[in-house]
Structures are given as structure tokens and as C-alpha cells.
Amino acid sequence: xxxxxxxxxxxxxxxxxxxxxxxxxxxxxxxxAVSVVESxxxxxxxxxxxxxxxxxxxxxLAGDFKKMxxxxxxxxxxxxxxxxxxxxxxxxxxxxxxxxxxETLDVYEIRRLRG
Amino acid sequence: xxxxxxxxxxxxxxxxxxxxxxAIGALVVxxxxxxxxxxxxxxxxxxxxxxxxxxxxxxxxxxxxxASSSYWGFTKALASFYEVLVNxxxxxxxxxxxxxxxxxxxxxxxxxx
Amino acid sequence: xxxQVHLPALVLSVPLLGAFVALxxxxxxxxxxxxxFILVATTVLAFLLWRRVGIxxxxxYVMGGEKWNLTLPSGMALxxxxxxxxxxxxxxxxxxxxxxxxxxxxxxxxxLDRVHDxxxxxxxxxxxxxxxxxxxxxxxxxxxxxxxxIASVASFGLIAFWRDSPEAVEASFKYAVLSIFVALLFxxxxxxxxxxxxxxxxxxxxxxxxxxxxxxxxxxLFITSMAMxxxxxxxxxxxxxxxxxxxxxxSCFLVVxxxxxxxxxxxxxxxxxxxxxxxxVLAWIIIVxxxxxxxxxxxxxxxxxxxxxxxxxxxxxxxxxxxxxxxLGLLALSSPQAMSEYGFTAMKGGIFHIINNAxxxxxxxxxxxxxxxxxxxxxxxxxxxxSRNMPYTTMMxxxxxxxxxxxxxxxxxxxxxxxxxxSFVVHPFLAVVAMVTSILTxxxxxxxxxxxxxxxxxxxLASTREVPLTMIVGMSVLCLMILGLSLMPNWxxxxxxxxxxxxxxxxxxxxxxxxxxxx
Numbered sequence: 001x002x003x004x005x006x007x008x009x010x011x012x013x014x015x016x017x018x019x020x021x022x023x024x025x026x027x028x029x030x031x032x033a034v035s036v037v038e039s040x041x042x043x044x045x046x047x048x049x050x051x052x053x054x055x056x057x058x059x060x061l062a063g064d065f066k067k068m069x070x071x072x073x074x075x076x077x078x079x080x081x082x083x084x085x086x087x088x089x090x091x092x093x094x095x096x097x098x099x100x101x102x103e104t105l106d107v108y109e110i111r112r113l114r115g
Numbered sequence: 116x117x118x119x120x121x122x123x124x125x126x127x128x129x130x131x132x133x134x135x136x137x138a139i140g141a142l143v144v145x146x147x148x149x150x151x152x153x154x155x156x157x158x159x160x161x162x163x164x165x166x167x168x169x170x171x172x173x174x175x176x177x178x179x180x181x182a183s184s185s186y187w188g189f190t191k192a193l194a195s196f197y198e199v200l201v202n203x204x205x206x207x208x209x210x211x212x213x214x215x216x217x218x219x220x221x222x223x224x225x226x227x228x
Numbered sequence: 229x230x231x232q233v234h235l236p237a238l239v240l241s242v243p244l245l246g247a248f249v250a251l252x253x254x255x256x257x258x259x260x261x262x263x264x265f266i267l268v269a270t271t272v273l274a275f276l277l278w279r280r281v282g283i284x285x286x287x288x289y290v291m292g293g294e295k296w297n298l299t300l301p302s303g304m305a306l307x308x309x310x311x312x313x314x315x316x317x318x319x320x321x322x323x324x325x326x327x328x329x330x331x332x333x334x335x336x337x338x339x340l341d342r343v344h345d346x347x348x349x350x351x352x353x354x355x356x357x358x359x360x361x362x363x364x365x366x367x368x369x370x371x372x373x374x375x376x377x378i379a380s381v382a383s384f385g386l387i388a389f390w391r392d393s394p395e396a397v398e399a400s401f402k403y404a405v406l407s408i409f410v411a412l413l414f415x416x417x418x419x420x421x422x423x424x425x426x427x428x429x430x431x432x433x434x435x436x437x438x439x440x441x442x443x444x445x446x447x448x449l450f451i452t453s454m455a456m457x458x459x460x461x462x463x464x465x466x467x468x469x470x471x472x473x474x475x476x477x478x479s480c481f482l483v484v485x486x487x488x489x490x491x492x493x494x495x496x497x498x499x500x501x502x503x504x505x506x507x508x509v510l511a512w513i514i515i516v517x518x519x520x521x522x523x524x525x526x527x528x529x530x531x532x533x534x535x536x537x538x539x540x541x542x543x544x545x546x547x548x549x550x551x552x553x554x555x556l557g558l559l560a561l562s563s564p565q566a567m568s569e570y571g572f573t574a575m576k577g578g579i580f581h582i583i584n585n586a587x588x589x590x591x592x593x594x595x596x597x598x599x600x601x602x603x604x605x606x607x608x609x610x611x612x613x614x615s616r617n618m619p620y621t622t623m624m625x626x627x628x629x630x631x632x633x634x635x636x637x638x639x640x641x642x643x644x645x646x647x648x649x650x651s652f653v654v655h656p657f658l659a660v661v662a663m664v665t666s667i668l669t670x671x672x673x674x675x676x677x678x679x680x681x682x683x684x685x686x687x688x689l690a691s692t693r694e695v696p697l698t699m700i701v702g703m704s705v706l707c708l709m710i711l712g713l714s715l716m717p718n719w720x721x722x723x724x725x726x727x728x729x730x731x732x733x734x735x736x737x738x739x740x741x742x743x744x745x746x747x
Contacts (some may be wrong), residue, residue, distance in 0.1 A: 021212050021409065027401070030208065034408055041412045041419070048423040073422070076370055080415060083377045087408045090384050094401045101394035107208050112395055113402075113469040114206030115532075121642065121718040124573045125649045130637045130715060137637075175613055175684030182608030182679035183533050186671065190531060200528065204465055208402050214462045215406065215452070219413075223448040225509055227441070 006047040013040035026105050027098065031091045038084040042077045049073035233296050235277040236289040236312040236365050239322065240358055242270050247354035250347050259347050260337050266354065267333040270361075274319075274326035281319040282727060286741040288313050288367070299742050306427045307742055313367030313431065315738060316727035320579070321364040321491045323724075325484040327709060328586045329357055335594050335702030336477030338695070339601065349389060353478075356382035356485065363488040367742060369418045369500075370428045372492060373411065376457070379485055380407045387474040387482075399469035406466050410453040417449035430500050431742035434735060437504045447505070450496050451513065457489035460551060461520040464544045468528075471540035476597020477702075479536060480590040483543055487582055490547065494554055494732060502735040503562055514555035519661050521548030526668040535596045535606040535676060539589070542632065542672070545665055546585045552662070553578020553647045554732075556654060561733065570650040575729040576721060577646030583724070584631070584639045584713065591628040591706040595621050598695040598703070599680065608676065613685035617692045620700050622681050624707045629677060631710050633670035639713035639720075 013036055020033025049070035055062040057071035095105075102110050120129045155161060164171050164178075172178050190197060246266035253259040281287055288297050289312040299307040314322070333353065340346035359379025366372050384407070388400035418428065420442055425433050437443065456463040467486075471479045497510060525545030532538035553574045560571025598621045600606050603614070615622040631638035644666060651658035694700075713720050731737065 018216070021405070022209055022216065025209075027208075030405060034405060034412075037409060037412050041415050044416060045419050048419055072428075073419075076419075076422075079370075079374060083374070083381075086381050087377070087404070090381060091401070091404055091408070094384070094388060094397055094404060097388070097391060097397045098394075098401055101397060110208075110398055110401075111206030113399055113473070115201050115204055119716070119718060121721060123646055123649055124568075124570070128642060128645060128717065130717060133637045175686040176688075179612045179683045179686070180679070182675060185675045185679065186530060189671075193527075197527075197531065200524070201531075204528070206469075208405055211402065211406055211465045212409070214465065215410070215456060218455075218462055219448065219452040222452060222513055223445070225513060226444050226448050 006043065006050075010040050010044045010047065013037070013043065025107055027095055027107050027110070028105060030107065031088065031095060034091065035084070035088055038080070038088075042080050042084070045073045045077045045080065232276060232280050233287075234289070235273060235280060236287055236314050237291065239270065239273045239277055240312075240362050240365060242266060242273060243354045243357040243361065246270075247351045247358065250350040250354060253347050253350070256341070256346065259350055260340070263333060263337060263350050263353075267330050270357065271326040271330045274322045274361075277314060278319040278323045281314055281316055282723070286313065286315040286731070286737060287319075288741050306432050307429045310371050311367045311429055311431075311742055312365050313738070313742060314365050315741070316731040317494075317579070317729075318364050318491070320724060320728040321488065321582070322361055324583045324586045325360050325364065325488065327705065328484040328590045329360075329481055331590060331702045331705040332477040332480035332594065333702070334705065335480070335597065335699050336475065337698050337702075339475060339477060339597070343389075349386070352382050352385045352389075353481070356386060356481065360485045360488045364491055367430050368428050369421065369430055369433070373415050373418055376414065376489070376492075377411055379488070380404075380411060383470075383478075383482060383485060386478045387470050389475055389478070390473075393473070395469075396473040399466075399473040403466045403470040406456060410456045413449045414453040417446040417453070420446040420449075429742060430495070431739045434500050434502060434504075435739045435743055437501065439501065439504050439506070443501075447496075447501060447510070451493065451510070454489050454493035454496070455517055458486045458493065458551075459521070459544050459547050460517040461524045461544065461548070464521065464525070467544055468532075468537045468540040471543060471593075472534065472537035476536070476593050476600060479540070479593040479597070483589050483593070484586050486543070486547065487550075487586060490550060490582070494558075497558055498561070498732050499735050499738045508559050508562075511555050511559035511561075514558060515552055515658070518548045518550070518552030518555055519658065521545060521551060522665040523548075523661055526665045526672065530668055530672045530675070532672075533608055535599065535608055535611075535680065536593065538608075538672060538676060539592050539596060542592075542669060543585075543589055545669065546581070546589060546632070548665070549644070549647055549662065550578045550581050550585065552651065552658065553581060553643075556650055556658075557729070557733070559654070567733070570653040572729060572733075573646050574650035575732065576725050577643050577650060579728050579732075580639075580643040580646065580721065580725050583720075584643050584710075587706050587709045587713065588628040588631040588638075588640060591624060591703060591710065592632065594699075594703045594706070595625040595628065598699055601695050601699070602692040603689055608679045611680045611686075611689065612683040613681075614689060614692060615681040616685060617689075618694050620694060621703070624703050625677065625681065627707055627710060629673035631714070633673055634666045635670070637714055639710060639717065642714075642717045642721075 017033045017037030021030055024030055051067055051069055054067045054069040055065040057068040099105060119131050120127050250262060253262050290296060290298055291310040293309050299311055340349060356379055359375050359382055362375030384400050384404045388397045390396045421433055422428055424442055425436055427433060459467040471482055522545045525541050525548060529538050529541035557571045557575030560566035596606055631640040634640045634644040648659045648662055
């Protein structure tokens with residue numbers, strides 16, 4: 001059970017983020033919830049690469065090692081973090097513009113496009 | 116003719132044969148039109164719009180059939196269906212996300228079981 | 229000929245260079261010249277790529293390797309480095325995307341005269357172009373995710389380009405939240421497949437694929453995320469908002485970007501999973517998506533009052549045709565007898581519909597854009613009698629509307645004929661839904677034509693003039709393609725579509741191109 005704790009954390013973060021996107025009315029909270037789902041995805045990718053008792057995946061810094069942790073998921077996670085930065089920044093910029101136009105942060109009110 | 120013939124597995128489609136057929140049909144129509152009356156002059160009383168006996172409005176805006184009133188019969192006949200459908204498209208972001216999650220759940224039920 | 233082996237990388241790097249240099253081009257004339265130059269250059273490269281793939285088969289390109297096709301160095305079991313793999317289906321999508329982008333770019337040049345930071349528009353446009361071409365050229369799952377996000381982020385900026393309009397920002401926000409969430413679902417699916425197989429390359433995963441519980445979870449995530457990005461019902465609700473509020477050239481462009489995610493769905497369903505996925509559940513899910521999209525898209529379109537929103541609903545319904553056609557091909561994948569009976573014809577119809585949709589839907593969005601440029605509104609209640617003032621736009625709208633409604637002799641009829649005939653064999657209900665959709669499509673475009681173009685002329689619209697020349701050139705690129713595809717359907721089918729359909733079905737050659745080469 002304790003060995004599976006990272007995966008349980010991934011699942012819990014994902015569910016918390018999903019709850020935030022589905023049931024919160026404030027669009028800033030929705031943006032934060034999307035960011036939480038991003039964190040859960042990044043955690044999932046890093047946990048995939050872990051090998052028990054592995055050392056850091058750098059030949060010159062590892063010293064004596066039997067096996068290394070996989071480096072590819074770490075590269076994937078870095079890319080995903082940078083992408084997440086770009087998308088969160090853009091979401092927040094859009095929220096600022098939305099507030100300037102609609103005067104409200106309630107997602108139930110921002111619905112001029114319907115039908 | 117064999118150029119330009121597309122064979123589907125069930126039949127064939129030849130665009131030039133269709134165009135030829137249409138051109139011959141157009142010639143027949145023109146011939147029939149040619150045998151009509153020849154005393155039409157543009158700009159006289161023959162050109163006037165018939166507006167049910169009422170005076171024709173000057174501005175085109177009062178004369179045009181607006182787009183929102185087209186297909187009134189169709190829309191009225193399916194009114195109950197349309198009400199449900201248009202109210203489903205609420206415009207609220209959380210509802211869109213809800214549809215996404217429900218669809219993902221249905222697909223996962225179908226594929227995983 | 230030897231420089232042409234680098235075409236998959238060139239077709240991605242030329243628009244990327246265009247994006248970064250465009251930020252320096254502050255003077256309008258310089259910016260317009262650079263815009264046109266890079267668009268034409270990329271279209272020429274896409275055409276050369278398509279020709280080369282047609283002649284010498286699937287092209288493979290290793291990014292950053294010692295040799296351009298060294299996928300498996302010194303006898304390794306799994307390929308290393310990011311590998312681009314362009315087979316005939318990918319080359320077909322790249323060619324379609326480049327043509328539609330050329331037309332929408334030429335159209336948008338005049339639109340940039342009314343804004344003062346047009347070089348940023350050009351930069352975002354080229355980033356979206358790079359993202360779309362990367363989606364269609366890549367052979368690596370995580371690279372697909374990266375290009376998906378590049379394309380999505382660029383499109384958020386482009387949809388909200390008119391920052392002073394509240395509806396545009398609202399549309400962009402809704403699309404942004406949905407799109408980011410769905411891309412994260414895709415990334416989780418990629419992570420699951422990586423955790424099982426230890427590789428991110430599509431061909432390597434396909435070679436070692438054995439479908440268990442976790443692969444099915446990954447498949448669910450992939451299908452849901454790609455279905456949302458291409459606009460299948462019931463995940464379509466962002467599409468009328470986003471396509472209706474974006475500038476018209478961008479709407480035309482977003483049509484082909486949506487088709488790139490359709491390409492992603494089929495690449496995963498046919499080439500990564502392929503016949504390893506037993507049963508026909510996946511095929512029937514895609515066919516049901518197609519049926520729902522066709523019907524609900526067009527039913528909602530008949531009652532719309534605003535031209536671009538109506539056209540966006542039609543885009544949803546045309547996507548349904550593609551989903552149904554290629555889904556029927558997926559249904560027939562396991563048995564060669566079914567494939568020769570209806571499957572291959574359905575796939576040809578679906579794939580032909582992809583290029584048809586890009587051409588006529590793009591042209592329709594561009595004509596709506598010209599209406600907006602000339603009159604300042606796209607509300608159908610306020611337009612009327614413009615056909616006398618704008619003859620070219622009217623003629624092109626008529627051609628595009630006849631093509632989308634599936635009237636002979638246009639190309640829409642050919643692809644719909646293939647889909648009707650093959651779906652009738654599977655179950656007559658599918659063909660009935662397709663035909664009813666076609667009739668309702670004709671109905672809604674007759675409504676737009678009558679209320680927008682025909683009818684008595686209004687006083688406030690009496691001074692509208694035809695749109696400028698570059699916009700007409702942009703629209704006529706697509707119009708000429710429609711007429712060309714209509715008059716030469718058998719050439720198009722045997723040279724463009726059949727290699728694409730054959731390569732999509734042939735999973736073995738897709739795997740062989742990557743895993744078989746190398747020293």
C-alpha cells in the first residue's frame with residue numbers, strides 16, 4: 001500500500017482538479033483546478049520512471065550504482081511543465097480580459113454565446 | 116464515355132455525362148422559354164412587385180423575409196425536440212466539461228467491459 | 229533529389245522560422261511580403277513531400293540523428309530520438325492543410341490593415357501552421373502531444389484576436405479550458421503506454437502491442453481527447469462559439485486544424501492499435517460519434533441566425549461524415565472480405581470528404597468573412613440583397629454551398645455517394661441519416677443564400693462594394709480546388725485518396741518503415 005502511494009496521490013490530485021473544474025463557479029478557481037490536474041499528470045510521468053533503489057540518471061554524478069532511474073520521463077515532465085506554464089499564463093490573461101468585459105467572475109453569468 | 120468515370124464498388128459516376136445531360140436539359144428549357152410571349156418590356160408596369168394589393172414599401176428592409184422566420188413550419192413541428200436540444204447548449208463551461216466526463220465514462224464502460 | 233530526404237523536417241521548420249522572423253517585421257508591406265512568401269514556400273514543400281511519398285513510399289526522418297534515417301542504431305531493439313514518419317495519409321493531410329492555410333492567409337492580409345499589431349497575428353498564424361503540420365508529420369506519441377499544445381495555444385490567441393469583443397474572449401476561454409484539460413488526458417494516455425512499453429514511438433508501440441486492461445484505458449483517453457478536439461457531438465459545444473467568433477481567415481484555418489486531430493484519432497486507431505484490438509466496439513463508437521455529429525450538427529444549424537455560427541455547426545456535421553466513413557473502414561479492418569465489400573469504399577469516401585470539407589467549408593468561412601469586411605455584420609436578419617454589389621463573393625458562395633450540400637456535379641456529391649453506398653451495405657439506417665443530413669444542409673444554405681445574398685436591396689447596405697483583390701485571390705484558390713476536384717474525381721481518387729486509404733489500413737508497412745530501417 002505504501003509502495004503505491006505516489007499513484008494514489010496522482011489519482012487524488014486528478015479527482016480534486018476534476019471536482020474544481022466541474023463544480024466551482026469562479027473562473028479563477030477553474031484555472032487553478034486545471035493547474036492541479038496538470039500537476040497530477042506531471043507527477044504521474046515522473047513516478048513512471050522510478051526504479052526502486054535507483055540512483056540519479058547522470059553518469060558523472062551517480063557514483064557507484066546498480067541501476068538508474070529512467071531519464072526520459074523526467075524530460076517529458078519538464079516539457080509538460082513548460083507547456084503548462086504557457087497555457088496557465090494564457091488562461092489568466094483571458095480571465096483578466098473577461099473580467100474587464102463582463103464585470104463578473106461567475107461562469108454561470110459568462111454565457112452570451114449559447115444555443 | 117470512359118474518361119472521367121469513377122467506379123464505386125456499386126455503380127459509377129461520370130461528371131461529364133451529368134454536365135452533358137444538364138446542358139441538354141437547359142437547351143430544352145430555353146427552347147420552351149423561346150416559344151413564350153414576346154411583348155415583355157422592362158421598366159413598365161409588367162415589372163412591378165405584387166405585394167398582395169398593398170403599396171410596395173420603399174425600403175427593402177420592410178419587404179424582405181428575415182432569416183429568423185424561415186422554416187417556421189419545420190421549427191414549429193419539431194418545437195419540443197428543439198427546446199430540449201437548445202436548452203442543452205447552455206453556454207456554461209462547467210456543463211461542457213460535464214458532457215466530456217460523461218462521454219468519457221460511457222466510452223470507458225463500453226471499451227473496458 | 230538528395231535534399232528532398234529532409235522534407236519532413238523542412239516542412240516544419242520553414243513556418244517556424246516564419247513565425248519568429250515575423251515578430252521583427254513591423255512595417256506592413258514587409259510583413260505582408262514575408263507572410264505570402266512563407267505561405268507559398270510551405271505549400272510548395274508540402275506538394276513536393278506528397279509527390280515524394282507517392283513515388284518512394286513512407287518517408288522516415290530522425291530528428292537530430294547522425295543520419296536522416298538511422299532509426300535503430302547498432303542493432304537496438306527500440307528506436308531512439310524523435311522520428312517523423314510521413315506515409316501517404318499523412319502527406320495527403322499535410323497537402324490539404326497547406327492549401328487551406330494558403331487561401332486563408334492570402335485572405336487575412338487585407339484584414340490585417342485594420343489592426344495595428346498585425347505582425348503578432350502573422351507570428352501566431354505561423355505557429356498554428358507549424359503545430360498543425362507537426363501533428364500530421366510526427367511518428368512519436370509525446371511529440372504529437374507537444375505539437376497539439378503548440379497548435380492549441382496559438383489558436384487560443386488567434387480566436388481572441390479581437391480583444392475588444394467580449395464574445396470572442398469568452399469563446400477563446402471556453403475553448404482554452406476544454407482544450408488544456410483534454411490535452412492532459414492525452415498526456416496521461418501517452419504516459420500509460422510509455423510505462424508499459426518503454427518507448428514513445430508509434431511504430432515501436434504498435435509492433436509490441438498486446439491489448440490488456442491498461443492499453444484499453446489509454447485508448448479511452450486517446451479517443452475522448454481527439455474526439456473533443458475535432459468536434460464530435462456531444463463534445464462539440466465549444467465549436468460554434470470558437471469558430472463563430474474568430475476572424476474569418478482563422479476560422480477557415482481552424483477547420484483544417486480540427487481535421488489534424490481527426491488524423492490523430494485515426495492514426496491511433498488504425499496504426500497503433502490496429503488489429504490488436506479485438507472486436508468492433510471501437511469502430512461502432514466512432515460510427516455512433518459520426519451519426520450523432522451529422523444529425524445534431526445540422527439540426528442545430530437550421531435555426532441559427534448568425535452566418536459564421538451556422539457554418540460552424542455545419543463543420544460539426546461534416547466531421548460526422550468523415551467519422552462515419554472511416555469508422556466503417558475500421559469496422560471492416562479485421563476481415564478482408566468485408567474490406568473489399570464496403571470498407572475500402574467507405575474509407576475512400578471518408579478521406580475524400582476530408583479534402584472536400586477543407587475546401588468548401590474554408591471557402592464558406594471566407595465568404596462570411598468577406599460579408600463581414602464589406603458590411604460590418606454577419607447577422608442574417610440585417611443582411612439582404614448583396615448579390616448585386618458583390619458578384620464574386622456570391623458566385624463563390626453558391627459554388628461552395630452546392631458542394632457542401634452534395635449536389636452533383638460537385639465534389640461533395642462524389643464523397644457523399646461513396647459514403648451512402650458503403651454505409652447502406654452495413655445497415656440502411658446509416659445511409660438514411662446521412663441523406664437526411666444532406667437535405668437539411670441544403671435547406672440551411674438555401675436560407676443563408678436567400679437572406680444574405682438574394683432579396684431586395686436595403687438602404688443601409690447600398691454602399692457595399694466588392695472585397696479587395698487579395699481576398700478574392702484567397703477565395704479563388706479554394707474555389708479552383710473545388711472545381712478541379714469536381715471535374716477530375718477519378719484522378720483525385722486514384723492518385724490522392726487511394727494511396728492514403730491503403731497506407732492507413734496497412735499497419736505492417738507503417739511499422740516496417742521505422743523498425744526495419746537502420747544499420
